[in-house]
Amino acid sequence: MERALDWDDGAVVAVDQTALPAELRFLRLTTVDQVVDAIRRLVVRGAPVVGITGALGVALSARHHADPGGRVDEDAVRRDAQRIADSRPTAVNLRWAVDRVLTRLPDGPDAVLVEALAVLTDDEQANRTAARRAADVLRSECPDRPLRVLTHCNTGTLATMGGGTALGAVRALARDGRLEEVIATETRPLLQGARLTVWELQQDGLPHRLCVDSAAPAAMAAGLVDAVVVGADRIAANGDTANKIGTYALACAAAHNRIPFVVVAPHSTVDPATPGGAGIPIEERDAAEVVRLAGTDTTVPGTRAFNPAFDVTPAELITAIVTEQGVWRPSAR
Ligand code: MRU
Secondary structure: OOOOEEEEOOEEEEEOOOOOOOOOOEEEEOOHHHHHHHHHOOOOOOHHHHHHHHHHHHHHHHHHOEOOOOOEOHHHHHHHHHHHHOOOOOOHHHHHHHHHHHOOHHHOHHHHHHHHHHHHHHHHHHHHHHHHHHHHHHHHHOOOOOEEEEEOOOOOOOOOOOOOOHHHHHHHHHHOOOEEEEEEEOOOOOOHHHHHHHHHHHHHOOOEEEEOHHHHHHHHHOOOOOEEEEOOOEEEOOOOEEEEOOHHHHHHHHHHOOOOEEEEOOHHHEEOOOOOHHHOOOOEOOOHHHHEEOOEEOOOOOOOOOOEOEEEEOHHHOOEEEEOOEEEOOOOO
16 A cells, blocks of 8 residues: 555545554545544544645635635635644644645635645655654664664554654664564554554564553563654654653653654644643543443443543653654753
């Protein structure tokens, strides 16, 4: 699979990430309602792919709200754009991509679509560059031998264009002949690691093991991990980084065990308007994701849950943040 998301003849075509690994199924989204629903339900997920989906959703809206002469009802499209941008609050790529394509509204629906497709191809190039650079950072931070890398959530072809961010760096290490093993965390509660990262690693034939989230610090303490590499949903101006819930605990364990902790993301994930982690909105999701698994109760019926989708890793725990624009070491102040 080259792309998890694309545009085809008036529709957004997306891999249904809720169906993996059992089934590789593609959906065609043709309305803004379908786009918003797909983003909310994590049919499409991963900050860059969420952003591109949002951009293409605005393109759909512009087509629907254009008259035969190509004039767009801008107010109607801006209302749709707001709904799309609000559908997941933490990943800044979504707001960034929606705002970027809205600038082309006065030029008509075709111009909006051209801009949305440019968001997609730019992401492809950005991630290829960032991943290559991150692999070099990992090699310089670690012993000169094939590496054992721990990663969290899914940051691969399903989550981005261009082969992934953190998982793109893992792929680059493999191409260099410098990958011994990937340890993938399950990533409770929605199992993006177990369902999606393991699926990608298996498709690529890369050596890997799966561990429950709570085993990751033990793997580090046991000397099984040379580096931790993760993606990001929003990087504040001071380097504090929001990513999938559980990332902060991994960063604490990595720091305690003196293991490099590297964040890889396209520059569209950096949010200069948010000074620090305290200003990052954290999406809280339905309790059902925690109290049920595969349709079955895992606890006493009626139990309330704390279910933040993301947490914030303070900049001082991060060895390097790698984007297509360069390497930033926010802890080296
Ligand atoms: O809730 P998700 O699955 O969209 O969360 C995804 C993550 O946290 C990823 O690590 C992040 O978006 C980076 S994807 C390159």
